[in-house]
Amino acid sequence: MTDLQPAFILVRPQMGENIGAAARAMLNFGLSHMRLVDPRDGWPNPRAVAMASGAAGRVLDHAGVTGTLPEAIADCAYVFATTARTRDLTKPVMTPERAMEHARALTAAGRKVGILFGPERAGLENEDIARANALISIPVNPDFASLNLGQAVLLCAYEWRRETDGAPPEVLALAGTELAPAIEVEKLGDHYEQRLDEAGFFFPKTKAAGMKLNLRNLWSRMPLTRADVQTLHGVLRQILRRGSDGGQA
Amino acid sequence: MTDLQPAFILVRPQMGENIGAAARAMLNFGLSHMRLVDPRDGWPNPRAVAMASGAAGRVLDHAGVTGTLPEAIADCAYVFATTARTRDLTKPVMTPERAMEHARALTAAGRKVGILFGPERAGLENEDIARANALISIPVNPDFASLNLGQAVLLCAYEWRRETDGAPPEVLALAGTELAPAIEVEKLGDHYEQRLDEAGFFFPKTKAAGMKLNLRNLWSRMPLTRADVQTLHGVLRQILRRGSDGGQA
Numbered sequence: 001m002t003d004l005q006p007a008f009i010l011v012r013p014q015m016g017e018n019i020g021a022a023a024r025a026m027l028n029f030g031l032s033h034m035r036l037v038d039p040r041d042g043w044p045n046p047r048a049v050a051m052a053s054g055a056a057g058r059v060l061d062h063a064g065v066t067g068t069l070p071e072a073i074a075d076c077a078y079v080f081a082t083t084a085r086t087r088d089l090t091k092p093v094m095t096p097e098r099a100m101e102h103a104r105a106l107t108a109a110g111r112k113v114g115i116l117f118g119p120e121r122a123g124l125e126n127e128d129i130a131r132a133n134a135l136i137s138i139p140v141n142p143d144f145a146s147l148n149l150g151q152a153v154l155l156c157a158y159e160w161r162r163e164t165d166g167a168p169p170e171v172l173a174l175a176g177t178e179l180a181p182a183i184e185v186e187k188l189g190d191h192y193e194q195r196l197d198e199a200g201f202f203f204p205k206t207k208a209a210g211m212k213l214n215l216r217n218l219w220s221r222m223p224l225t226r227a228d229v230q231t232l233h234g235v236l237r238q239i240l241r242r243g244s245d246g247g248q249a
Numbered sequence: 250m251t252d253l254q255p256a257f258i259l260v261r262p263q264m265g266e267n268i269g270a271a272a273r274a275m276l277n278f279g280l281s282h283m284r285l286v287d288p289r290d291g292w293p294n295p296r297a298v299a300m301a302s303g304a305a306g307r308v309l310d311h312a313g314v315t316g317t318l319p320e321a322i323a324d325c326a327y328v329f330a331t332t333a334r335t336r337d338l339t340k341p342v343m344t345p346e347r348a349m350e351h352a353r354a355l356t357a358a359g360r361k362v363g364i365l366f367g368p369e370r371a372g373l374e375n376e377d378i379a380r381a382n383a384l385i386s387i388p389v390n391p392d393f394a395s396l397n398l399g400q401a402v403l404l405c406a407y408e409w410r411r412e413t414d415g416a417p418p419e420v421l422a423l424a425g426t427e428l429a430p431a432i433e434v435e436k437l438g439d440h441y442e443q444r445l446d447e448a449g450f451f452f453p454k455t456k457a458a459g460m461k462l463n464l465r466n467l468w469s470r471m472p473l474t475r476a477d478v479q480t481l482h483g484v485l486r487q488i489l490r491r492g493s494d495g496g497q498a
Contacts, residue, residue: 025400030390055393090474097411139410141279144304151274151403158404161388162346196484199491218480222471231467235445239488242448 006103006113006160007064008153009035009072011128014120016041020051021150022117023059029157034063037072040119069116069128074183077111078102079220081124081132082152084145091221092134099136100159111179115156120149130216131182133223180229182220188229189219195236255352255362255409256313257402258284258321260377263369265290269300270399271366272308278406283312286321289368318365318377326360327351330373330381331401333394341383348385349408364405369398429478431469437478438468444485 008026013019013036023034036043043065052060066072073079080099081091094102103113116132118124129135138155140147147155180188193212202208222228257275262268262285272283285292292314301309315321322328329348330340343351352362365381367373378384387404389396396404429437442461451457471477 024393024395027393028389028396028400030393054395056395090476092472095411138407140277144273144276144279146273146303146305147277151277151400154400154403155407158387158407162344163388192484195491196487199487201484201487215480215484218477227463228467231464235441235450235464236488238445238448238450239485240491242444242489 004107004110005031005033006107006115007033007035007072007076008156009037009069009114009116010039010149011037011069011072011116011124012040012119013117013149014040016045016047016049017051018120018149019045019048020053020056020060022153023048023052023056023063025150025154026157027056027059028154029161031157031160032059032062034059035072035114036063036065037069038067039065069131070183070186073114073116073131074181074186075112076114076182077179078106078134079114079116079132079182080134080136081116081129082118082136082138082156083129084123084138084140084147090217091129091132093137094134096136096138096156096159097162099134100156100162102134103160112181114182117149117152126213127216130213131186131220133220178225178227180224180226184226184229185219185224188224188232189216191233191236192219195240253356253359254280254282255356255364256282256284256321256325257405258286258318258363258365259288259398260286260318260321260365260373261289261368262366262398263289265294265296265298266300267369267398268294268297269302269305269309271402272297272301272305272312274399274403275406276305276308277403278410280406280409281308281311283308284321284363285312285314286318287316288314318380322363322365322380324361325363327355327383328363328365328381329383329385330365330378331367331385331387331405332378333372333387333389333396340378340381342386343383345385345387345405345408346411348383349405349411351383352409366398366401429473429475433475433478434468434473437473437481438465440482440485441468444489 008022008031010019010022019036019039026032026034039045044060048060049057064072080103103115106113115136116124116128118128136156138147138152192215196202202211257271257280259268259271268285268288275281275283288294293309297309298306313321329352355362364385365373365377367377385405387396387401441464445451451460
C-alpha cells in the first residue's frame, strides 16, 4: 500500500462504532490514513477498536487526532467536504467520482488531499465547510437520503480505488501547480480577518460572524498557490503601511 | 422512480437486520425491487422491518419471496452474482462499474436483470453461481476484504445510479452562483492596482510591470462571483479608510 493517499478526516465523530466502521470501510479499499478532529468520546476509544478489529485496528492506532480542524488539514493542498444538505456558502460541488479523479491527480503529483466527514447527527458546520476547497455530494435519492458515516466513507474509498484511465486534462492542470497548504491559507485568512476587524469592516455586529465566514470561504474556495498567498499578504501589509504614512504616495 | 430496474436478490439471507440494511442501501439510490430466496428466519421478519424503517419498509413489503433461486430469477434475461472469493467455475468476471453499465443497457432495452447476493457467512454456493451469467467482483484490498451484505448492496446500487455518459468537462462548476463578468474583475484589478501603486507596492520600478501582471492574473484565475468582487472592493476601501483615520480601530 503506497504512502501516497488522501487523509479521511472524521470531524467531531460521535460514536466509536462508527469510527471503527469507517476504518474497516477505508481498509477494504486500501486506505489507512485516518484523522480525527475532537472526537466526542475522546481517544483511544474501545468501541472503535472493537468494531475495527484485525488490520483495521492498526488504522485506528495510526490515526492522527487534533483538537481543531485547521490543525487536521494544515498539510493539505486540497480539501473536500462531504455534505448531504445543500449549503448557502458558494463552493464547487462534485460527485464522489469527479472528486476522486481530482484527488488521484493531486496525490500522484505529491499533494496531500483531505476529505472531511461530519458528525453523524448534523453533518459538517459552516465553519468546517469554509475551510474546504470543494464539496462532495453523493447523488442519493432525494426521497430517501439516509447514508450514514460508514457508508459515505465506503463510497468515497471505493471511488478512490476505482480505476479510470486517463484523467481529464483540467484535473491534471490543477495538480500541476504549487497549491498553498491549508495552514497557509488559514493564516492568510487570520491576517485579513484581524486587520479588517481593527478597521471596523465587520459591521454591524449582528452580521460580523457571517461576514467573517464568507471571507474565509472565499480564500479556501480559490485555488491559491503559495505565491498567491504571499502576494495577498503583501497587498494587505502595503495598503496598511500607506495608511499609516498618512496617505502619502 | 421508474419500474425498469434490476432486482436485487438476497439468496438465503441470514439476519433480518442485514435485510433491512440492504433495503435502506438500495433505496438511497432509488432502487426498490428486492427478492428473497429462502430467508433463514422466514418472512416477514420484524428485525428487518425495524432496521429498514420509513420508506425502506415499503421495499420489504413489496419484496418477492421464493423457496428456490431458479424461481427467483425465472423472468431475468441476465443474472449477475456477487462474489468475494475466486471461483473454479468458468464465468466472466466484471467490476461493479462494468456490470452496472451492462445492467443499464439491458434494462433500457426492457430486459429484466437480477443481481445475486449470497448469505452473510459463506457467500453464494457454486450451485447458485451456476445460474448466473457473470460474476461481479468488487475490487477490494486483498489483504483486508471484509465487505458485508449491506455494503455490497450499497456499492452495486451506487454503481447502478452513477451517471457515466458525457459528464461536462467543467468540473469546478460552482453550484448556482453568479460568476462575475470579466469587466467587473477588470475593474477590481484596476482598483487594487491604483491603490497599491499609490502605496508604493510595485517596487522596484524594474519589477513593477511584472508584479502588476501577476496580480491581474491572480484575480482572473479565481472563480470570483459578483459577491466576491464586491467583498474584495469593500476590503480594500475599509483598510484604506482605517489608514486615513490614523490607525484608530
